[in-house]
Amino acid sequence: MRPKLKKLIWIAPAAIAGMALIAFIGGELVMQLWNWLLPPLFGWREITFWQGLGLLALCRILFGGHGLHSSTRSRMRTRMEEHRKHRTEEHDRLRQAVRSHWDSGPSGGETQEL
Numbered sequence: 001m002r003p004k005l006k007k008l009i010w011i012a013p014a015a016i017a018g019m020a021l022i023a024f025i026g027g028e029l030v031m032q033l034w035n036w037l038l039p040p041l042f043g044w045r046e047i048t049f050w051q052g053l054g055l056l057a058l059c060r061i062l063f064g065g066h067g068l069h070s071s072t073r074s075r076m077r078t079r080m081e082e083h084r085k086h087r088t089e090e091h092d093r094l095r096q097a098v099r100s101h102w103d104s105g106p107s108g109g110e111t112q113e114l
Contacts, residue, residue: 026053
């Protein structure tokens with residue numbers, strides 16, 4: 001048997017077991033936090049483990065980004081840097097205009113005679 005295939009035979013079950021453990025811990029954590037906080041504070045009913053796991057999955061879908069973080073974030077970061085650069089140039093032009101307006105009048109120590 002090739003070494004790469006032999007390594008894969010051990011890694012695949014370990015990865016599946018690790019994902020199952022993370023899902024179990026996440027569902028249990030959400031369930032415990034919900035049942036500890038929300039029923040006493042708001043009078044809502046307690047939830048089961050499966051409802052906690054479903055709530056965790058729903059939050060992942062709504063707020064998690066579907067695993068596309070690297071490409072989406074890099075495009076967003078590039079767009080934000082371009083926007084920031086453009087905004088900085090506009091800000092510098094505005095700053096120069098304000099300075100030229102205020103510098104053309106008398107300085108702070110001089111008074112203007114009528």
